[in-house]
Amino acid sequence: MIFLIDQWLNCKIFNILSFRIIFSLLTSFFINLFIGPYVISYFKKIQNFQTIRQDGPIRHMYKKNTPTMGGLLILVSICISIFLYCDLYNIYIWYVCFILLGYGLIGFLDDLKKIKYNNSRGLNILWKFFWLSIISIFIIYIICSNNTKNISIELVIPFYDKVFIKINYFYIFLSYLVLVGTSNSVNLTDGLDGLAIMPVIFISFGFGLIAFLSSDITICNYINISYIEKSNELSVLCSAIIGSSLGFLWFNIYPAKIFMGDVGSLSLGGSLGMISILLNQQLLLIIMGGIFVFETVSVILQIIYFKIKKKRIFKMAPIHHHYEIKGISENLITIRFWIISFILLLIGIISLRMY
Template sequence: MIAWLAELLVQFESGFNLFQYLSVRTIFSVLTALFLSLFLGPRLIRYLQRMQIGQTVRDDGPESHLSKSGTPTMGGLLILGTVVTSILLWADLTNRYVWVVLFVVVSFGIIGWVDDYRKVVRKDPKGLIARWKYFWQSLIAISTAFFLYMTANIDAETALVVPFFKDIMPQLGMLYIILSYFVIVGTSNAVNLTDGLDGLAIVPTIMVAGAFAIFAYVTGNVKYAEYLHIPYIPWTDELVVVCGAIIGAGLGFLWFNTYPAQVFMGDVGSLSLGATLGVIAILVRQEFVLIIMGGVFVIETVSVILQVGSYKLRGQRIFRMAPIHHHYELKGWPEPRVIVRFWIISLILVLFGLMTLKIR
């Protein structure tokens, strides 16, 4: 919006041209989301406390988590609100990729909100029934993938980019829709599973979003794309502003979510953030790199799959509890130690993901 206004006003005052620069708009996107989060956070927390919208802790979980019972949840509303506001203010709203991301953010946020509402307000421990949650996630993901496939203008938008190989970029055809579906739904649920400790999910999300800002910029710049042997997609550079909004909102939320947390993001935050990272990875054609950089999310998901599979097939559990962060808690690790070590692992994996830009 502001970029559009600046374009109109620059004819009267050349200084408004500043707001047309991508770097400036990205910085303002980060700061807008951050300061809005810091300003609105305490107010949202007080409202959630007044409405008694608090976290319910399972009896079979780690004993240390019992003290978290009643901590305000659905704090993801803060993330979604500030992300959407910042994007609408600073992104180029003529860019269809921006609207695709906004659609995914809001749609998956609604699914998470319904799930949280049923769990916390209606006191239904199951929340939104799993099959209906999966149905709506699938419908939104397939709709998004189909729209992107049908509106693709160049071959690069539907090519599969394989890390470390500059000459392997096969056209996916209709497989693009299937791959995109699994990336969006899978990442959404992976981040949701990771969100079990204070700040555990939001910091890797910030790191991955920061790395994707770099991918978006170089993918949308013809010179850098040619130099790095990655496909040039001229509309992706605007996603840098989107990633900036996620970073700012994430940092603002972390202010209140760091150990000991004053608020949890709930499914309204985790499902939406995960799906957003997934769709950004699709837009910049870096689905495989998402698996690398989001390795913590992958490990958490795989630990649940292995735990359930082992118990059903052999009647034995592999881990003391899944997702795997609870396993380390039950081994005696203090919660902050688990959190920070997972952050360190996430940082290492993000750096490995960035290395794929050069090593080809």
């Protein structure tokens, strides 16, 4: 809105992209910092507490009186920053917002059911995937419909080159996997204080950098990214995610005063997936989001191996609980996962090789 008013008044201050990136980050950060204590206090008052898995690590029982659904803080601050600083005529912004709010609504209903029935199951898993799938397929259909003039799109292969694939069932299936897979991967990772939010910050920074560069055709000719007209507006949105996540981390760091819940993890994961699709960087997401992949694979392996051998590979899945049960402190696990995530971000940036 400030961007549009600035254009209308012909001041041109907020036409400068770097200004809007910085202000978007700072605004979402300070919104969380300011309203966070009030939200935490209110959630405690209405006993909006996290439901702890009965089969989880025993040390997690002390968290049972910690408020959840802090993802609402994240959503509010991101949306305010988007409204203030993004070009609302840019269709890419609305694609991401649709996933952010749509997945956030599903996560909100999931959290509500957990709190109401005081268990960690939430929505029926089939219904949860059904609604996530409906939202994903709908937005992918809209994107493909708006690209009818193009017979193919670029898919950037890290460390290699760009390849062209037709907009067909493969592209739809790949995009679907990215959206649903990333949202659930972040959800699985969000099991320790601050564990999931820092990788989200790193990935958002990586995509924000790519979005900033990808609308300059000269730069795109030298590095391994696609030229996408007006995609640099996504860098403002990525900065809003970074600022909001940093503001939330202020309260989510060990010992957490609030958890993001499914409303936060599903919406953030889905948003990262959508940004990767819009930037043609679905494969880069696998590298930079390696922590999320690692957590998800650990769950899949645990289930498959148990069904076949009736034994467990890990003491508990996702993998961060395995290390907890082995006696490693929560803080140590979290910080080491952050370090790995930062290294994966650097590897991802390196993969945008110079020609």
